[in-house]
Amino acid sequence: CGSLPPSTDKPESHHLPPASDTPSAKYTQAEVDQHQHQSGFRLLTLSTNALLSRIALVDHAKHSIDLQYYIFASDMTGHLLMQHLLTAADRGVRVRILIDDNNFTDEDHLFDALNSHPNIKVRLFNPLQTRNPSAISRATQFVLDWRRLNRRMHNKSLIVDNSVAIIGGRNIGDPYFDAGSDTHFRDLDVVAIGPVVQQASAAFDDYWNCDAAYPLKSLTNADDSAQRLAAARQILQGKVRAFKESDYAQTVLDELPTGPTADRRGAWFWGEAELVADQPEKIETSRDVPALRIGSKLKAMIDGAQHQILATTPYFIPGDEGTEHLISLVQRGVTVKVLTNSLASTDETAAHAGYVHYRKRLLEGGVMLYELRPSMGQAQPSTTLGKSSGVSLHAKTIVVDGRQVFIGSLNMDQRSKLLNTEMGIIVDSPGLAQAVTDFFNTAALPANAFQVTLDPSSHRLSWHATDDGKDVVYHEEPDANTKKRVEVSFLRMLPIDGLL
Ligand SMILES: O=P(O)(O)OC[C@H](O)CO
Numbered sequence: 001c002g003s004l005p006p007s008t009d010k011p012e013s014h015h016l017p018p019a020s021d022t023p024s025a026k027y028t029q030a031e032v033d034q035h036q037h038q039s040g041f042r043l044l045t046l047s048t049n050a051l052l053s054r055i056a057l058v059d060h061a062k063h064s065i066d067l068q069y070y071i072f073a074s075d076m077t078g079h080l081l082m083q084h085l086l087t088a089a090d091r092g093v094r095v096r097i098l099i100d101d102n103n104f105t106d107e108d109h110l111f112d113a114l115n116s117h118p119n120i121k122v123r124l125f126n127p128l129q130t131r132n133p134s135a136i137s138r139a140t141q142f143v144l145d146w147r148r149l150n151r152r153m154h155n156k157s158l159i160v161d162n163s164v165a166i167i168g169g170r171n172i173g174d175p176y177f178d179a180g181s182d183t184h185f186r187d188l189d190v191v192a193i194g195p196v197v198q199q200a201s202a203a204f205d206d207y208w209n210c211d212a213a214y215p216l217k218s219l220t221n222a223d224d225s226a227q228r229l230a231a232a233r234q235i236l237q238g239k240v241r242a243f244k245e246s247d248y249a250q251t252v253l254d255e256l257p258t259g260p261t262a263d264r265r266g267a268w269f270w271g272e273a274e275l276v277a278d279q280p281e282k283i284e285t286s287r288d289v290p291a292l293r294i295g296s297k298l299k300a301m302i303d304g305a306q307h308q309i310l311a312t313t314p315y316f317i318p319g320d321e322g323t324e325h326l327i328s329l330v331q332r333g334v335t336v337k338v339l340t341n342s343l344a345s346t347d348e349t350a351a352h353a354g355y356v357h358y359r360k361r362l363l364e365g366g367v368m369l370y371e372l373r374p375s376m377g378q379a380q381p382s383t384t385l386g387k388s389s390g391v392s393l394h395a396k397t398i399v400v401d402g403r404q405v406f407i408g409s410l411n412m413d414q415r416s417k418l419l420n421t422e423m424g425i426i427v428d429s430p431g432l433a434q435a436v437t438d439f440f441n442t443a444a445l446p447a448n449a450f451q452v453t454l455d456p457s458s459h460r461l462s463w464h465a466t467d468d469g470k471d472v473v474y475h476e477e478p479d480a481n482t483k484k485r486v487e488v489s490f491l492r493m494l495p496i497d498g499l500l
Pocket residue numbers: 070152154171409411415420
């Protein structure tokens with residue numbers, strides 16, 4: 001292991017003024033002018049639309065693109081986006097890319113090459129001490145520097161010309177766009193216009209200029225020669241050619257007539273909105289500093305509930321405090337429904353082991369629990385490459401009383417609350433709330449999710465669903481393979497909820 005260089009002497013940079021000279025900016029400004037103090041949103045429910053929307057926005061950029069992601073995978077869709085970012089930079093757009101280092105791999109040195117473009121800057125958040133470490137080196141670094149490396153930037157946003165943004169639950173990578181052969185996430189983002197975009201840009205700057213953000217160049221020995229960039233262009237062109245010839249691309253193109261606005265073509269949901277983001281310094285503190293995190297804003301939204309809370313979270317580890325808080329809401333007459341992954345659909349058995357600790361208590365307290373079935377999503381377009389192993393929930397949303405909505409990166413677990421940094425939007429919009437409610441209700445249908453109940457006398461759990469319209473009831477975690485069951489039995493004995 002080496003040691004990290006100082007990150008404090010990097011140049012500061014800030015967002016550019018909102019564009020006013022592009023066709024997109026003129027269109028969005030005309031829309032925003034009709035809705036004073038409000039922001040406009042389109043919900044991206046279909047994974048292919050989520051990809052196309054990102055590509056379309058990048059292709060329309062004229063001045064600036066700022067991206068901030070927990071994961072930017074070096075896979076088919078990651079390479080596609082890279083290629084479009086490079087093309088944008090070639091026509092003079094300033095591109096700033098901030099990626100958390102936890103999942104960052106760049107074995108082909110494509111990000112190094114992009115970083116050598118005069119219009120592209122790449123920074124890594126809270127990096128390991130070596131690039132592309134082996135599994136052993138990585139594990140050693142985590143053991144030796146656990147307190148620092150355990151804290152990650154989980155934010156997810158893409159901002160174009162400081163006038164349009166995509167914010168929500170999706171990272172960049174095949175599983176988020178229905179393009180991989182393994183996990184297919186059911187996720188939600190919004191395309192946003194209006195004042196909330198400038199707030200997102202300000203939050204991006206806070207992260208871009210913070211001490212934990214390291215210029216990629218300061219962390220790598222890779223030279224930034226013109227040859228490297230030329231080679232990267234060839235690699236990316238080859239990858240994009242392969243993409244265009246894939247069945248996936250064909251399916252995406254076939255969907256184009258209903259394309260990126262299929263979820264609600266041509267119309268925006270309007271409402272007063274706030275961009276909420278943890279302060280990047282959250283990862284530096286050894287104790288909880290509530291002022292650095294978004295928890296109080298979400299709590300205020302939840303505590304305002306009079307009738308109903310619908311929460312969607314892939315990983316649900318509310319802790320003792322969160323469990324009691326949800327139960328107290330039920331006790332004052334609020335219906336609380338939570339949709340999360342079943343053991344069969346989760347991609348994180350450790351998170352499921354944490355959830356199991358609170359499940360019975362939540363049900364006893366009247367919280368209604370729905371667990372996604374891995375077969376949910378049959379209604380989604382079949383855009384998979386290879387054989388799908390089913391779908392997994394990844395959306396992170398809260399709807400309160402059919403009008404307040406949170407959409408963002410935050411899982412309802414201790415890691416999101418206390419360890420990682422998170423962001424999202426809070427919007428007062430009955431229209432957007434209805435769209436997210438529709439997503440929730442569809443996912444929670446008995447054909448798509450198990451409703452979990454607790455028998456008060458035997459204190460045993462049951463999972464209720466329908467198969468081909470017929471009611472089915474299970475008395476142990478349904479559809480999960482033995483490996484997952486064994487993992488959960490082991491992991492639930494460990495005192496690790498605070499890390500999950
Ligand atoms: O899949 P994500 O983006 O919600 O990340 C999950 C991890 O637990 C974050 O540390």
